Amino acid sequence: SQTIHQWPATLVQPVGSPLSLECTVEGTSNPNLYWYRQAAGRGLQLLFYSVGIGQISSEVPQNLSASRPQDRQFILSSKKLLLSDSGFYLCAWGLFGARQPQHFGDGTRLSIL
Amino acid sequence: DQQVKQNSPSLSVQEGRISILNCDYTNSMFDYFLWYKKYPAEGPTFLISISSIKDKNEDGRFTVFLNKSAKHLSLHIVPSQPGDSAVYFCAASATTGNQFYFGTGTSLTVIP
Numbered sequence: 089s090q091t092i093h094q095w096p097a098t099l100v101q102p103v104g105s106p107l108s109l110e111c112t113v114e115g116t117s118n119p120n121l122y123w124y125r126q127a128a129g130r131g132l133q134l135l136f137y138s139v140g141i142g143q144i145s146s147e148v149p150q151n152l153s154a155s156r157p158q159d160r161q162f163i164l165s166s167k168k169l170l171l172s173d174s175g176f177y178l179c180a181w182g183l184f185g186a187r188q189p190q191h192f193g194d195g196t197r198l199s200i201l
Numbered sequence: 202d203q204q205v206k207q208n209s210p211s212l213s214v215q216e217g218r219i220s221i222l223n224c225d226y227t228n229s230m231f232d233y234f235l236w237y238k239k240y241p242a243e244g245p246t247f248l249i250s251i252s253s254i255k256d257k258n259e260d261g262r263f264t265v266f267l268n269k270s271a272k273h274l275s276l277h278i279v280p281s282q283p284g285d286s287a288v289y290f291c292a293a294s295a296t297t298g299n300q301f302y303f304g305t306g307t308s309l310t311v312i313p
Contacts, residue, residue, distance in 0.1 A: 094244075120299055131207075131305030132245070132290060139299055147300075178244050184299050187252065189235050190292075192244030 090115035094179045094193030102201050107166040109196050111179030114160065119181040121162040122190065123154055126176040138162060174200045204228045205293050207304035215312050220278040222307050224291035227272065231293040235301070236265060236276045239288045248289075249276070281311045
Protein backbone atom coordinates (compact mmCIF):
# COMPACT_ATOMS: atom_id res chain seq x y z
CA SER A 89 0.00 0.00 0.00
CA GLN A 90 1.03 3.59 -0.51
CA THR A 91 2.23 5.78 2.32
CA ILE A 92 3.34 9.38 2.53
CA HIS A 93 5.79 10.71 5.09
CA GLN A 94 6.23 14.35 5.92
CA TRP A 95 8.58 15.87 8.46
CA PRO A 96 9.12 17.57 10.77
CA ALA A 97 5.69 17.66 12.42
CA THR A 98 6.32 21.03 14.04
CA LEU A 99 8.94 23.68 13.43
CA VAL A 100 9.66 27.04 15.03
CA GLN A 101 11.95 29.28 13.04
CA PRO A 102 13.10 32.90 13.37
CA VAL A 103 12.35 35.42 10.65
CA GLY A 104 15.03 35.39 7.98
CA SER A 105 16.13 31.81 8.60
CA PRO A 106 16.09 29.12 5.87
CA LEU A 107 13.55 26.35 5.56
CA SER A 108 13.54 22.82 4.30
CA LEU A 109 10.52 20.53 4.57
CA GLU A 110 10.69 17.06 3.13
CA CYS A 111 8.06 14.68 1.86
CA THR A 112 8.48 11.14 0.57
CA VAL A 113 6.02 8.69 -0.89
CA GLU A 114 6.29 4.91 -0.83
CA GLY A 115 4.45 2.22 -2.72
CA THR A 116 3.82 4.05 -5.98
CA SER A 117 5.76 5.22 -9.01
CA ASN A 118 5.71 8.54 -10.83
CA PRO A 119 3.11 10.16 -8.60
CA ASN A 120 2.02 13.75 -8.92
CA LEU A 121 3.24 15.56 -5.81
CA TYR A 122 1.79 18.67 -4.19
CA TRP A 123 2.60 21.22 -1.50
CA TYR A 124 -0.32 23.05 0.13
CA ARG A 125 -0.51 25.62 2.89
CA GLN A 126 -3.40 26.13 5.25
CA ALA A 127 -3.15 29.51 6.95
CA ALA A 128 -5.11 30.09 10.15
CA GLY A 129 -8.84 30.10 9.37
CA ARG A 130 -8.26 29.62 5.66
CA GLY A 131 -8.68 26.81 3.17
CA LEU A 132 -6.03 24.80 1.40
CA GLN A 133 -3.87 26.88 -0.90
CA LEU A 134 -1.91 25.00 -3.54
CA LEU A 135 1.70 26.22 -3.56
CA PHE A 136 3.50 23.85 -5.93
CA TYR A 137 2.89 20.67 -7.83
CA SER A 138 5.13 18.33 -9.74
CA VAL A 139 4.32 15.75 -12.41
CA GLY A 140 7.85 14.36 -12.60
CA ILE A 141 11.48 14.66 -11.48
CA GLY A 142 12.69 18.23 -11.87
CA GLN A 143 9.28 19.45 -13.06
CA ILE A 144 7.81 22.07 -10.75
CA SER A 145 4.77 24.27 -11.29
CA SER A 146 4.26 27.24 -9.00
CA GLU A 147 0.76 28.43 -8.25
CA VAL A 148 1.45 31.56 -6.22
CA PRO A 149 4.33 34.01 -6.19
CA GLN A 150 6.19 33.87 -2.91
CA ASN A 151 9.59 33.41 -1.35
CA LEU A 152 9.17 29.65 -1.23
CA SER A 153 10.52 27.17 -3.74
CA ALA A 154 10.10 23.45 -4.35
CA SER A 155 12.29 20.74 -5.78
CA ARG A 156 11.82 17.11 -6.77
CA PRO A 157 15.25 15.49 -6.83
CA GLN A 158 13.86 11.95 -6.93
CA ASP A 159 10.64 10.40 -8.18
CA ARG A 160 9.08 10.07 -4.75
CA GLN A 161 10.71 12.98 -2.92
CA PHE A 162 9.38 16.50 -2.76
CA ILE A 163 11.10 19.34 -0.88
CA LEU A 164 9.77 22.75 0.09
CA SER A 165 12.42 25.39 0.75
CA SER A 166 12.99 29.00 1.53
CA LYS A 167 16.18 31.02 1.80
CA LYS A 168 14.68 33.60 4.17
CA LEU A 169 11.44 33.03 6.01
CA LEU A 170 8.87 35.80 6.52
CA LEU A 171 6.33 36.11 9.31
CA SER A 172 3.62 35.51 6.71
CA ASP A 173 5.06 32.06 5.99
CA SER A 174 3.57 30.74 9.22
CA GLY A 175 0.97 28.07 8.67
CA PHE A 176 0.23 24.39 8.31
CA TYR A 177 2.04 22.84 5.34
CA LEU A 178 0.74 19.72 3.72
CA CYS A 179 2.28 17.42 1.17
CA ALA A 180 0.06 15.23 -0.99
CA TRP A 181 0.36 12.72 -3.79
CA GLY A 182 -2.04 11.68 -6.50
CA LEU A 183 -2.33 9.83 -9.79
CA PHE A 184 -4.20 11.84 -12.36
CA GLY A 185 -5.92 10.16 -15.25
CA ALA A 186 -6.97 7.35 -12.96
CA ARG A 187 -9.50 9.47 -11.10
CA GLN A 188 -7.86 8.85 -7.79
CA PRO A 189 -8.09 11.25 -4.86
CA GLN A 190 -5.06 12.96 -3.47
CA HIS A 191 -3.63 11.57 -0.27
CA PHE A 192 -2.13 13.85 2.31
CA GLY A 193 0.68 13.63 4.80
CA ASP A 194 0.19 14.59 8.43
CA GLY A 195 1.43 18.13 7.86
CA THR A 196 4.04 20.44 9.36
CA ARG A 197 3.06 23.23 11.70
CA LEU A 198 5.47 26.09 10.95
CA SER A 199 5.67 29.02 13.33
CA ILE A 200 7.80 32.02 12.49
CA LEU A 201 8.99 34.19 15.37
CA ASP B 202 -10.49 33.54 -7.96
CA GLN B 203 -12.10 30.89 -5.77
CA GLN B 204 -13.46 28.25 -8.14
CA VAL B 205 -14.79 26.08 -5.33
CA LYS B 206 -16.73 27.70 -2.53
CA GLN B 207 -18.06 26.55 0.81
CA ASN B 208 -20.16 29.42 2.02
CA SER B 209 -20.85 28.06 5.49
CA PRO B 210 -17.74 28.28 7.67
CA SER B 211 -19.38 26.32 10.46
CA LEU B 212 -22.31 24.02 11.20
CA SER B 213 -23.66 22.56 14.45
CA VAL B 214 -25.88 19.50 14.51
CA GLN B 215 -27.35 17.32 17.23
CA GLU B 216 -26.10 13.76 17.47
CA GLY B 217 -28.30 11.41 15.47
CA ARG B 218 -29.58 14.09 13.13
CA ILE B 219 -28.56 14.73 9.53
CA SER B 220 -25.60 16.97 8.68
CA ILE B 221 -25.69 18.64 5.27
CA LEU B 222 -22.56 20.35 4.02
CA ASN B 223 -22.71 22.35 0.82
CA CYS B 224 -20.24 23.25 -1.89
CA ASP B 225 -20.53 25.32 -5.07
CA TYR B 226 -18.21 25.51 -8.04
CA THR B 227 -17.90 27.81 -11.01
CA ASN B 228 -15.83 25.89 -13.55
CA SER B 229 -18.02 23.80 -15.86
CA MET B 230 -14.95 21.71 -16.81
CA PHE B 231 -14.85 20.13 -13.35
CA ASP B 232 -15.96 16.53 -13.59
CA TYR B 233 -14.61 14.84 -10.48
CA PHE B 234 -15.45 15.88 -6.96
CA LEU B 235 -14.31 14.80 -3.53
CA TRP B 236 -14.92 15.41 0.13
CA TYR B 237 -12.17 15.35 2.73
CA LYS B 238 -12.37 15.33 6.49
CA LYS B 239 -9.71 17.05 8.55
CA TYR B 240 -8.96 16.96 12.26
CA PRO B 241 -6.78 19.67 13.84
CA ALA B 242 -3.04 19.20 13.30
CA GLU B 243 -3.60 16.33 10.87
CA GLY B 244 -3.71 16.03 7.11
CA PRO B 245 -7.08 15.77 5.34
CA THR B 246 -8.45 12.27 4.92
CA PHE B 247 -10.32 11.29 1.79
CA LEU B 248 -13.97 10.58 2.54
CA ILE B 249 -16.00 10.10 -0.62
CA SER B 250 -15.93 11.05 -4.29
CA ILE B 251 -18.31 11.42 -7.19
CA SER B 252 -17.85 11.57 -10.94
CA SER B 253 -19.94 13.89 -13.09
CA ILE B 254 -21.61 10.92 -14.77
CA LYS B 255 -23.42 10.27 -11.49
CA ASP B 256 -25.67 12.41 -9.34
CA LYS B 257 -25.33 10.42 -6.15
CA ASN B 258 -22.74 8.27 -4.42
CA GLU B 259 -23.25 6.56 -1.10
CA ASP B 260 -20.81 5.03 1.37
CA GLY B 261 -22.27 4.00 4.69
CA ARG B 262 -23.46 7.06 6.56
CA PHE B 263 -22.04 9.40 3.91
CA THR B 264 -23.79 10.37 0.69
CA VAL B 265 -22.62 12.93 -1.84
CA PHE B 266 -25.10 14.53 -4.23
CA LEU B 267 -24.11 16.34 -7.40
CA ASN B 268 -26.30 18.83 -9.26
CA LYS B 269 -24.37 19.68 -12.40
CA SER B 270 -26.84 22.23 -13.73
CA ALA B 271 -26.60 24.19 -10.49
CA LYS B 272 -22.86 23.48 -10.09
CA HIS B 273 -23.56 22.34 -6.58
CA LEU B 274 -22.65 19.36 -4.49
CA SER B 275 -23.54 18.39 -0.98
CA LEU B 276 -22.43 15.87 1.62
CA HIS B 277 -25.04 14.24 3.82
CA ILE B 278 -24.04 12.48 7.02
CA VAL B 279 -26.77 10.36 8.58
CA PRO B 280 -26.87 9.82 11.48
CA SER B 281 -24.31 12.34 12.69
CA GLN B 282 -21.94 11.21 15.45
CA PRO B 283 -19.67 13.23 17.77
CA GLY B 284 -16.65 11.68 16.03
CA ASP B 285 -17.77 13.39 12.83
CA SER B 286 -16.81 16.74 14.33
CA ALA B 287 -14.07 18.03 12.02
CA VAL B 288 -13.47 20.42 9.15
CA TYR B 289 -14.82 19.19 5.82
CA PHE B 290 -13.31 20.29 2.52
CA CYS B 291 -14.80 19.77 -0.89
CA ALA B 292 -12.52 19.63 -3.90
CA ALA B 293 -12.94 19.49 -7.66
CA SER B 294 -10.82 18.63 -10.65
CA ALA B 295 -11.04 18.50 -14.43
CA THR B 296 -9.95 15.58 -16.57
CA THR B 297 -7.52 17.81 -18.41
CA GLY B 298 -5.88 19.15 -15.26
CA ASN B 299 -3.28 18.07 -12.73
CA GLN B 300 -4.65 19.64 -9.62
CA PHE B 301 -7.60 19.77 -7.32
CA TYR B 302 -9.28 23.00 -6.30
CA PHE B 303 -10.32 23.10 -2.68
CA GLY B 304 -13.04 24.99 -0.89
CA THR B 305 -12.31 26.91 2.30
CA GLY B 306 -13.85 24.25 4.52
CA THR B 307 -16.83 23.89 6.85
CA SER B 308 -16.26 23.15 10.51
CA LEU B 309 -18.85 20.61 11.66
CA THR B 310 -19.65 20.21 15.34
CA VAL B 311 -21.86 17.31 16.35
CA ILE B 312 -23.35 17.95 19.77
CA PRO B 313 -23.85 14.86 21.95
